[in-house]
Amino acid sequence: MAVPPLTSIVIPVFNDESTISAALRSARAQTVEQIEIICVDDASTDGTAAVVERHRAEDPRVRLVTHSRNLSAFQSRRTGILAAQAERVLFLDGDDELAPDAVQKALAAADASDADLIGFGVTVIEKDGRTGGSYERRLQPAHRHLDGAEVLRGLFPVGRAAQGQLWRMMFRVRLLREAYALLDDDLVFPRVNDLPLMLLVAALASSYASIDDRLYRYHFGRGGSGHDVDSAERARFYTSAIDPITAIAPAIDELASRHPDPQLLRETYESARLSIVGYVCSQLIDRSDGAVLDAALAHLHTVASAQDIVHAAARFYPRTLSTLKFHTALNPVERHTVRNVLLVTSTLRTGGVSAVLASQAKYLRASGYRVTVVVRSAGSDPAAVPPGVEFIELTGRSLVDRLENWGRIIRDRGVDVVIDHQVLYTDSWPEFALMARAEGASTVGWMHNFVGRPIYEGNGRLSLIERCAATLDRLVVLSPLDVAYFTLRGVRNVAWLPNPPSPLLLESSEKPVQKQAPSGHIELLWWGRLEQHTKQVYELIEIGAQLRSLGADFRLTVVGPDWDDVTAAKFNARARRRGLGAQVAAVGPLRGAALRDAIDASHLFVSTSIIEGYQLTIAEAQARGLPVAMYELPWLTLVQDNEGIISVPQGDARGLARRIIDLSGDPQRYARLSRASQEAADRAISYDFAQLYEGVVAGTLPEDFTPEPSQDDARQLLGLLVFFAERARGRQRASAADAGLAARVWTSAAPAGRAALRIAPGLRPIAHRAKKWFGAR
Template identity: 65%
Template sequence: MTAPLVSIVMPVFDDVTTIALALESALAQTLDDVEIICVDDASTDGTDAVIERFVARDDRVRLIRHEKNASAFQARRTGVLAARAEHLLFLDGDDELVPSAAQTALGLATSADADLVGFGVTIVEGDGRTGNAYERRLQPIHDELRGDDVLRGLFPIDKPAQGQLWRYLFRTSILRSAYAMLPEDLELPRINDLPLMFLVAGLAMSYVSMGDKLYRYHFGRGGSGHRVDSIERAEFYASAIRSIDSIRGAVDDLATAHTEAELLRASYESTRSSIIGYVCFQLVERSDADVLDMALAHLMSLAPAEDIIRAAARFYPVTLKTLKFHMPRPLLGTRPVRNVLLATSNLRTGGVSAVLTSQARYLTDAGYHVTVVARSAGSEPHAVPAGVDLVELTSRDLLGRLAEWRSICRDHDIDVVIDHQVLYTQYWPEFALAARAEGALTIGWIHNFVARPVLDGTDRLELIEACSKTLAHITVLSPLDAAYFRLRGIEHVSFAPNPPSPLLLDSLSHAPEKQAPGEKIRLVWWGRLEQRTKQVYELIEVGAQLRAQGASFSITVIGPDWDDVTARKFNARARQRGVADAVVAIGPLRGARLEAEIDAADAFVTTSLIEGYQLTIAEAQARGLPVFMYELPWLTLVQDNDGIVSVPQGDASGLARQIVRSTGTRETYLELSSASIANARRVLDRDYTRLYVDVLNGTPAHELSPSPTMDDARILLGLFSFYAARSHSGSSARPSAAPAELGIRLWSWAAPLGRQALQKLPGLRPLAHRAKGWLRAR
C-alpha cells in the first residue's frame, strides 16, 4: 500500500457530540492522499461507535483503542507511532480543519524542506463569534526560522509560551524523536501539547509559516474556559505545571548536544514560568470565591512561592492584586544584603523625606549601596545624599509602574526594599511582590501611629494586616504600634525610632543655656501648616486661653503652607479670635534663621492630634526648650521625659495653665530646660547604624519587639475609640457619639483587635464593653 502524504492524528475522548463534524472536516480535505488516525482514549459515551461508522464508510479512517484513559498526550503518541506519512497534522475531536489545510501546508513544507509549518487559526467562541484577542495572539509571527532561531522564535524568552500542536504541520520523524525522549508511560491530563511542542522546537532545524487560517478551534468545548468551581477542577488546571516539569530531564539531555545549550535552558525556564503564571491567572480569574483559597494553596504545593510570584509578575501582573492576600511571608537573613532600595513618593526636605535621607546616609556609611526610588515626580536634587542614586518612576498606569519597579530591582541588583509608603498608598503590596519576583524582599516602614487610618477613615490599616505576609518585616515607630500588630497576630514587627535630624545633631553639639522667661512668655512652633493631624489652629486657641488667663505671651508659628492651611488663613483666624498681635504665622525658615527664632523662644508648644515620631520635640529640647503639648502617649520621645508637660487632647485651657505655671518660677523652668537637653541626648545614644543593619538582616533586638501588655491593650482600645469618634466629628476634640450605623461599622472593623486582646488579656472585657457602648454598637 502506498504511504499517504499526510497523516491526520485525532486524539479523542468522550467527543460523541462533536467527533462527526471533526471527521467530516478531515475527510473533506482537497488532498485525497491522507490517512486519519483516531485514537480513542477509552471513551465511555459511544465516541468509538461513531468513528466505526466512518471507518466502514472510508478506508482512510483508522481507529485505535486505548484500554484505559491515558491522556491526550499518550493518545497522540499512539497516533504518531502509527502514522505512515512523512508529514502529520493534529486535529482534536471537537475542532475542524478547513478543506485546504493538508494540501496547503504540505505544499509549503515540501517547497521549503521544512521540519515545521505554521499556519493561522480561527478561534470560535461559544456564540459563534471569531476574531478575539486570543485568536490574534495565535497567528504566526515569523515567516521563516532556521537552526537555533526555531526555538528562539517559537518560544521567545520572557514572552507567554504558546505550544498548541494543532497550529503546525510536522515532519513525523521530529515528533517521534521528541516522544522518544520521554517516558513511555507519561500521562499529562492538562497542557499535554506544549511539552511535546517545546522539544520539537528544540530539535527542529527549519520552520516556515503562512497566514492562511487552516484550523478552527472551538473555545470552551474541551478543558479550557470553564469556571473553577471545585478543588478537583483547580487541581486539573494546576496539573499543567506537572506537564512542563515532566520534560526537564529531556531538556537537560537535549542540552548536552545542543549548539545553544544556555538558550535551551533559558527558554525552558521562561516557558515553565509562563505556564505557572498562566495557571495562576486562571485560578485567580476563574475560581469561585469559596474555592480560591484551596486552589492557590494547591498551586503552592506544586511550585515554590518564589516561582509563582516571579511568574505572575513577569507574565500576568494583574494577578498580583489577588496574590497579595495569599503568599507566604519571605524571610530576611537568607542571603547577604548589599544593595538597598528606599521607596518614597518624592524626595524633598522635611517629613518622611528627612527620615529617608538620614537613613540613606547611615546605610551608605555601613557599606550598602543605596538607591532611592520616587514614585512621583518633583524630587529636589539637593535632597539626595552623596553616593545615593535617585530614580523616578515615569509610567502612569499601575502595570507599567510595576514593570519599571521590577526593572529597577533587577538593574540595581536590589536585595532589600524599605518602603516608606505603606501607610500612604494602596498598591504597596503589588510593588512588594514585584520586587520579590526579582529576588528583593520588602520591609514596610510605617511613619505614623497605627490608628492614623482610623482617623482618616481609610482601609489602609486593614490592607496592611491583610497583606502583612507580603512584607519580610514591618517597622513601626513605637512599642505601642508593635503591640497592636502583635495583638493582631502579626509577629514580624519591631519598632525603630527615627534618626536624629541635622538640626538635632547640630543643636546638641552646642546646646545653649536657657534663661527663665521674663515678663513675656515667648513660645514657638515649627512644622508644616496642616490642620487635620497637626491641628495648627489649636495654637490660636491656646493663645486665646493664655490671654484669658492674663498672660503676656507670643506664639511664633513657622512653616510652609500646606493643603488646607496657609499663613494668610492662619493669621486671619488669629485676628478673628482676637490674638493676632500675639499669635503669628511667619512662613518657612531654614538654617541659621530658624535656629535664631528657636533660640529666641522660651518653650515649644505643640497641639498635634496624631504623630508617628515628632522629631521637632527632640529638636526643641536639644536647644533647651521645655515642651508643652497635647498627649500623644505612644511617642517614645515623651516617655520618661521630664522636659515635657502634657495635657489631654483638646484641653487648650489646661495647656495654657501649665505654660503659665511652669514658666512662672525660675527653678521650675530651669529644671524643665535641663531635663529637655538630657532627654534630647538620649536620642543620640542609640546606634542607628546597628539598628538598620539588624533590621535588614532580620535580627532586630529583642527589646524592639516587646510582647503586648495589659496596659498596651487598654491604651490601644481607648485610642482607637477616640480616633474613630474623631474621624466622624472632623473637628471637635470631644465629639458627641457617632450615629449608630457608623458606630456599628467602626466596631465591626475594630472588633478583631478587641477579640485578640481579650484572648490574651481577659481583664480588658469591661473596657471593651464600654468602647462598644461609646460607638453605639450594642
C-alpha cells in the same frame, strides 16, 4: 504496493460525541486527497467511537485506534504518531476543525522550505461565535523563518508566556517520535499536555517556516478550556496543568547534553515552567468564585512553591498580584550578603518621610551599600537626593506597567533589599513587594505614623498591612506600642526603630543652649507644616485664646509652609477673628539660622498634634533647651521618661494654657525642665543609626526592638483605638456618604481588641464601651 499518504491527521478524542463529526468532516474535505485520518479514542464513555466508525465506513482514509483505559490526549497523540504512515502530520482536536485547504497549503510551505516545522494562522471562535479577539492575535505566527537554536528561541521566547499548541503547526513525524522517546511511556497529563511536547520538538528542530493563512479553527470554551472554577475538583483540574512541564525536566537535562545551546535550552525550559505556573495562578484567580478561591490557591501552593508562584505571577501575569497578595504565605527571601538596597517613596522632597529616607540613604551609603532611591510619582526635588545615590522616577500608566518597570529596576541593579516608606499611604505596596520577591529581593515596610492613624482616617490600610504582612520580610514601626498592636494581631515580623536625627537636631546637640525662664512676657513657638488634619494648627489659636483669658502676656509664633487646607493667610485671618491678631501669627517657613534664631528667642515649644509617628520637632526644640507643652501622644518614644515635657489630654486648651503660665512663673522648675529637655534630646541621638539600619537590611536587629506586648500595652491600645474611632465617627456624622465608616473601623479594630482581652481580661468594660461607640452589633 499502496502509496503512502502525504500527510497524517491525528485526532485524539475523548467523549467528543457532539463535535467529532464536524472535525472529521473538515478533515475528510481536504483539497488534498492523499491523506490519512487517525482517530485515537481515549476510552470514551459516550458514543464517540460509534460516530468515528460511521465515518470510517464512508471513507477508508479514516482509521480508529482505541485505548482500553483513559490515558489523556498526551498518550493519544503518541499512539497516533506511532501509527502515522506519512512524513508530515497535522493535529486536530475532536472539538475543532481544519480549513479545507489546510493540508494543501501547509504541505506547499513544507515542500518550498523543507523546514521541520510549518507554522500557520488560527481562527479562534468564542462561545458566542465571535472571532478576532486578543487570544486569536497572540496565536498568529510571529516569525517567517528560523534556523538552528533560533527555532527554540523564537517559538519560546524567554520571559514571555509560553505558547505550545500543537495544532498551530505541521510537523515532521520523525521529530515527534524523537521527542516522545525522551519521555516515559506511562505519563498521563489531563491538562496542557501539548506544551511539553512542543517544547521538546522546538529544541530538536533544525528549521521553522510559517505562512499567514488561517488553517485551523479553534473553538474556545469547548473541552477543558474556559470553564469557571466552581469546585475543589475543578481547581485541581486547572492546577494539574503544571504536572506536564515538571515531568519533562529529566528529558530537558538529557537533551541539554547534546543541544547546541544548552544554556538557552535550560533558560527556555525554566521560563516555560514559570509561565505555566503563572497561567494556572491567573486562571484560578480569574475563574474562581469567592467560595472556592481560598482553597484553589491553597492547593496551588501544594503543587508549586510560594517563591515560584510569586515569581511566575509577577513575571507573566502581574495583574494577578492584586489578588495573590492576600493569599501569600510568609516565606522570607533566602538571606545572603546584602550589597544593593533600594529605598522607595512617593516623591523626594525636604522634611517628613523624605528626610528620613535621605538620612537612611546616607547611613547605608556610608556603610558600603549601593543605594538606589525610586519615587513612584513626579515632583521630586533633585537637591534632596544624597550624593552617591542613584535616583529613578518610576514610569508607567497602569499598575501592571509600573510593576513590570519596578521588576526591571530591581533585576537590572541586583537589588537585595527594598525599604518601602509608603506602606501606610498607598494600597498597592503589596504588589510591589511581591514583584520584588519574585526578583529575589526582600521588602521592609516602614510605617511613618502611629498604628491608630488608619482608624482615625477611616480607611482600610491598617487591615491591608495586617492581611499582607506576609509579603514583607519585616515591618518597621516607630514605637513599642505599635509592635504590641501588630503582635496581638498575629504579625510577628515587626520591630520598632526611632527616626534618625535631623541636621538641626545634630547641630543643636553639639552646642547646648542655656535657657532662662520668661520674665513676664512669654514667647511661644510652633513649627511644622500648616496642616489641620493631624497637626491641628487651629488649636494653637484656641490655646492663645485661653492664655489671653487667663491674663497671660504672650506671643505665639507659628512657623511653617502652607499645606492642604491651611495657609498662613487663612490661619492669620482666623486668629484676627478671635481678636488675637497681635498675639498669634503665622510667619511662613523659616530655615537654617532664621529658624534657630526663632527657637532661641522662645521659651516653650507648643504642640497640638492629634497623631504623630515620631515628632522630630519635639527633639529639635529640646535640643535647644526648650521645654515642650503638648497634647498627650503617649505612644511616642520621644515622650517616654521625658521630664522636659508638660502635657494635657487632647483638646484641653485651657488646661495647657494654665500649665504654660504655671511653668513660666516658676524659674527653678523651668530650669529643671530645660535641662531635662536637653538630656532627652541627647538620648534621641544616642542610637547607632548606621548599625541599626545595617541590622534592618541584614535581618539582625537586636531583640530590644521586638518587645512582647504587656497588659499595660493592651490597655493603652484599647483606649487609643476608642479615642481615634470616636474622632473618625465624628467626621462620619458630618458626611452621610460615610455612613458605614464606624462599622468598618470596628471590623478592622475588633480582632486586636479580642487579642488584647486575652492577655488583659479586666479591660472588658472599656471594650464594651468601644463597641457601643463604634455602633457595632
